[in-house]
Amino acid sequence: MKLSWNDAAAEKVKTILNKLPYSYPRIAIHAGFGPSGKRGRKAIGVRSWPIDRFKETIVRLNKKTGASFILTGTAEEFTTNESITKGLKFPLLNLAGQTTIPELGALLKEMDMLISIDSSPAHIAAAVGTPLIVLWGPSIEAKMKPMSLNSSVVIINKNLPCSPCYETPRKDSCRNNICMKEIHVEEVVEAAIKLLKT
Numbered sequence: 001m002k003l004s005w006n007d008a009a010a011e012k013v014k015t016i017l018n019k020l021p022y023s024y025p026r027i028a029i030h031a032g033f034g035p036s037g038k039r040g041r042k043a044i045g046v047r048s049w050p051i052d053r054f055k056e057t058i059v060r061l062n063k064k065t066g067a068s069f070i071l072t073g074t075a076e077e078f079t080t081n082e083s084i085t086k087g088l089k090f091p092l093l094n095l096a097g098q099t100t101i102p103e104l105g106a107l108l109k110e111m112d113m114l115i116s117i118d119s120s121p122a123h124i125a126a127a128v129g130t131p132l133i134v135l136w137g138p139s140i141e142a143k144m145k146p147m148s149l150n151s152s153v154v155i156i157n158k159n160l161p162c163s164p165c166y167e168t169p170r171k172d173s174c175r176n177n178i179c180m181k182e183i184h185v186e187e188v189v190e191a192a193i194k195l196l197k198t
Contacts, residue, residue, distance in 0.1 A: 001127040005102035013106040016095065023068035023091045025112035025196055027061060028130075029054060030072045030121040031084060046138045046171055047118050049180050053188075055084045057115065060189045062090045065196060070095055070111065072104060072121055113195060115188065117180075122146045126153055131195050133188065137179035138166040152198060154191050158182040 020026070031054050032047070061067050068091035071081040075097025085092055099107060105124050108114055114125040115133045125132045126146035134146060136157035141164070146153055163179045165171045 001123060003102065003105040003124060003127045005106045009100070009103045009106045012099075012103055013110060016093070016098075016107065017110060020068050020070070020093055021091045023066060025065060025067045026070065026110070027067045027192070028070045028072055028108055028111040028114040028116075028121075028125075029058065029084075030114060030116035030119055031077070031080060032073060032117045032119045032121070046166070046174050046177050047180065048177065049117055049135050049183065051080065051084055053183075053185050055088075056185045057188050057192075058084070058088065058092070060185065061192055062088075064189070064193060067112075068092060070107070072096060072099070072107070113192060115192060118144065126151065131198075133191050133195065135180065135183050135188065137177070137183075138163050138171055138174070140164045140166065152195055154195060156183050156187060156191060 058069055071084065071094045073081055073096035078094060078096040081094040081096045085094060104121060105128050108125045108130045109128040111130050113131045116122040117135050118139050122132060122134050123146045126148035129148060129151040131152045132146060133154045133156065136155050141155060141157055145155055158179055160179050160182065162170060165174060
């Protein structure tokens, strides 16, 4: 996949990043919980990872590396991102709903890493050469995983007997999201630190 953007997008990203103190590395997080349902409840899908684990991952990575963080997402995911960042005192920005796709590409290009569920931003990061960790669950990895010619892509997939289920009837009956819940904070943090050193 190829992605390009104009000077205006690049300037907007520069302005955004100027709001973030010079704290490196800069890590993007895409939790990707999806839009609200018909009754206003969040559609926490089978590809989602628990909010508290995203928060703990951010806290641990900041403690170990001094990283600053940018959270991406749709406008409807802004409040979910706010619940992840609530109470955190170190540098971070919630940019959910505040970038176009080209602007997101320009933003991710400036990041030292993206940690994401299986999502479009993960593919964008791979396209622009940003090191990437993808928390993988129900989809077919061999068919759908992001690929990059010039950056590292780490897939954390527990490969449970019930997965992949995404294009099967099993997906509709899944209530426990176990393939994602089996991914633990410790292994994500470990993979992130290792990736930052390469």
